[in-house]
Amino acid sequence: MSPQSEQLQLKFHADFERMVTDHAVRQIILHAIEVFSKKGFTGCKIKDIAASAGFSQGYVYNYFKSKDEIFTKIVELAARGAEQSVYYAVQMPGTPTERLTWLTEAFLSPSSLAMQHWRLILLQTSTSEAIPEEAKQIVREQQQKPFGHLIRLLIEGQQAGEFVEQDPMMQAITYFSFIQGLGIAQAQTSGKLPFPTADIVLRFLKK
Amino acid sequence: MSPQSEQLQLKFHADFERMVTDHAVRQIILHAIEVFSKKGFTGCKIKDIAASAGFSQGYVYNYFKSKDEIFTKIVELAARGAEQSVYYAVQMPGTPTERLTWLTEAFLSPSSLAMQHWRLILLQTSTSEAIPEEAKQIVREQQQKPFGHLIRLLIEGQQAGEFVEQDPMMQAITYFSFIQGLGIAQAQTSGKLPFPTADIVLRFLKK
DNA sequence: GTCTATATACCGATAGAC
DNA sequence: GTCTATCGGTATATAGAC
Structure with missing residues (x-):
């Protein structure tokens, strides 16, 4: 993995630690991400989060007043993190192909916290009807931003003759x-099976 | 859309109707697929399924003895359907590229019941810890078959010089x-945004 | 700060009325 | 065949002990 994609991951972690300073809150959120992404919003019980973090069930309520609040907080962080990841990749120095390769490597890295967030936010939103309305609202508002950043990069790549000239919105969705x-x-197979490298993933838009 | 991909979808529907003959059972399963895929296994309440199908909550228990049983039945049908779709596509007459294009068109069609099943089975299995053990077992056993079919097609395509020569397992996973x-x-955006055509999807393995 | 105990609500499943 | 009523279990959230 390139130094640039590692840098993207480190940046993401640093952002998280800057935005969540309290130790107990950080623990709860980290373990909640784990359990929410494994069991889904309704399948995840407060007791599961507490047990995973080594606390009692009631303890969690000293820091969050409801399960909805925990989930919404995570969605908020995930939405912001996803946007930032794309943003930092796009404004790095390098060709469009290089920058998109770094971003893709960062996303595909199994150790990536960004990847965990990204998976959680999108996966849960797709099975959306059970999740809190406020979380859905945040996703609706924030989801456009990473698309905007990526589309700019795609247009730049098209003008540079690196990417095929098709609707950049379609390319971004793809x-x-x-x-x-x-x-x-990746989450299902726990990293045992062969996965594509970034250049294979990007072949669909390379000229 | 080509006649061949339509044929694949029709075949899938016919299989479903042949395997589920009772009218009430069919109604319950159809609506259960809808609600399970929207809310996830734990988020979906029996009352939701019943309401969606226009029955009372207790009525469902005349045909299924538990929520687990409904889910497991659906997983069974989905696993079989997914395998059959790939199988029929692979054994059609045509070049490897043509056959894979038909399969892809069938999967990407918004109206596809195969697509709904496919989404459900894989999505739920990824957030797997809350779903019944029997359903997980079926997925583990049945999931290899479509991979096997596809890998044969990929190798054939490589030998014909149509696909890049890489690990076919990696290509199948991709x-x-x-x-x-x-x-x-597609489920999230309800078909409003631009999506890629089959040939764009297949570019990652075309020579 | 951290845990235990509990009130309140909800859901899955059963029994039985019509 | 289809519905209503209800039991039992479990989860969220609170209150209060240490």
């Missing part, structure tokens, strides 16, 4: 769908 | 991940 599908598959 | 990601995105 890209994020592809990444999401691979992330889910 | 293909199904891609399809799954696009299916989820």
